Amino acid sequence: MTAVELAGITKRFPGVVANHDIHLSVRQGTVHALVGENGAGKSTLMKILYGMQKPDEGTIAVDGEHVVFSSPADAIARGIGMVHQHFMLADNLTVLENVVLGSEKLYGIGGRARRQILDISKRYGLGVRPDVLVEELGVADRQRVEILKVLYRGARILILDEPTAVLVPQEVNALFANLRELKSEGLSVIFISHKLGEVLSVADEITVIRRGTTVGTAVPSETTPRQLAELMVGSELPTPETAESTVTDKAVIEVKDLTVYASGMVSTGKSSAGLLMDEVKRGSVRRLLDDISFTIHAGEVLGIAGVEGNGQTELIDALIGLKSADSGTIRFLGDDITSLPTRKRREEGIGYIPEDRHRHGLLLEAPLWENRILGHVTEKPNAKGFWLAPKAAQADTRRIVEEYDVRTPGIDVTAASLSGGNQQKLIVGREMSHQPRFLIAAHPTRGVDVGAQAAIWDHIRAARREGLAVLLISADLDELIGLSDTLRVIYNGKLVADADPATITPEELGTAMTGAASGHLENEELAEQAELEEPAETPADAPEDEAR
DSSP, rough: OOOEEEEEEEEEEETTEEEEEEEEETTTEEEEEEEEEETTSSHEEEEEEETTTSSEEEEEETTTEEEEEEEHHHHHHTTTTEEEEEOOOOTTHHHHHHTTTTHHHHOSHHHHHHHHHHHHHHHTTTOOOOTTTGGGSOOOHHHHHHHHHHHHOOEEEEEESSSTTTEEEEHHHHHHHHHHHHTTTTTTTEESSSSSHHHHHOEEEEEEEEEEEEEEEEGGGGOOOOHHHHHHHHHHOOOOOSSSOOOOOOOEEEEEEEEEEOOOOOOSSOOOOHHHHHHHHOOOSSEEEEEEEEEEEEEOOEEEEETTTHHHHHHHHHHHTSOSSSSEEEEETTTEEETTOHHHHHHTTTTEEEEIIIIIITTTTTHHHHHHHHOOTSSSSEEEEEOOOHHHHHHHHHHHHHHOOOOOSSSTGGGGGHHHHHHHHHHHHHHTOOOOSEEEEEEEEOOOOHHHHHHHHHHHHHHTTTEEEEEEHHHOOOHHHHHOEEEEEEETTEEEEEGGGGOOOOOHHHHHTSSSSOOOOOHHHHHHHHHHHSSOOTTTTTTHHHHH
């Protein structure tokens, strides 16, 4: 039986056709993957199915019945639920309070609601605890709360948008186990992802969208990642591997004993520093960063692996100047920049690809050319002396759009009108255009299709060859291992493990990210293989014949 049928869906916006004659059929009790390049129209199509937007043409049928949705409430009433890529949870509320919020009429807000939550959690193996504050949950647990939220409202059709973007391999496996439980109960799942290996492992059927229209369907058992990538973007599946080492002995960024404490202490008349030390001595202040030390050299990519919420955000903020260090030092090209403001750090040559492009990377309602200026207001080509240079900024925005393949009808459209992947390409182009000496790259390819992934990796590799030092933070462990020269693991604000990318697997790295392993990580088989591949060294004083 067909759970959802979309036929001839077309949606136009000023200057662009987001969807054109799209067809999608999802069978009941299956996981149906929807894949496509950035700007292909996946998000628009799902917003139409969820009642957030109306199609200009085409029809929607749910369980064989023609429907018209005017709002998400209409879609929810017909059993459709959506888990967004960016979670919609209130940190200061409990799991129960988050789940019942807006649906108090269903089961109340007390015992009946708790019993229903526990029943759903047990039935689908979600392991949700109703009375825990959401702020105490990890990313994987938050995602399960989001899934439970839509099930609580009676959803029989789930839309999951990039559900594995921030999960480690073990958490991905747990999520897929949850999806199999949902399938066994007859629920249908629409699974949107750029990770083609995961799509092939969990989906029963795949629909591919390119340039706003359906270009084909695939059966996972008969399809390879390479074939799927070619169907999506017309090219082979890229790999992030970096063949040659470009690491030099020139230190670009040196971090020593960096410590950042949680803020929010109550003033008692003492100086903030004195109050902080009192609280530290009593052990009542949590260390968000705990004596972090590392050095990144010119031509080196240092990869930081960790489950989100373990200090990565605070480390990024401290390095770019958004958060002050409570102790320790940060040196850039030999100069102490610990107390330097963000603008000065940017002018000195620090680039920044933020982990949250909406909060820290873009002005969503501003045109693309104004977003090109962000973070570089005082630098060329955006400024000439004390004055902004709009025409030069606009010309350079056109160059970035062409060079980084930002899909847009023009540079005067707002950043909000671009797909997430095209927003990311604009940010990467902006930061790389200023030829930084040190680049903070936080999830540089999150939400980006395989074609754009390859382009971003190529730009980072090219700059690395020219001496760029990179701090790479990513939830994509293949990306971390493939691009990094050195790997460190952050857990609970501390760097707890290190690894050679040539001798580590994603699974072993994922184990360390959960706190189950520390010290130097190494896969014995890969280490032995690496040793065999290294050329044998000849002693300097060996006889000439022996050297030959």
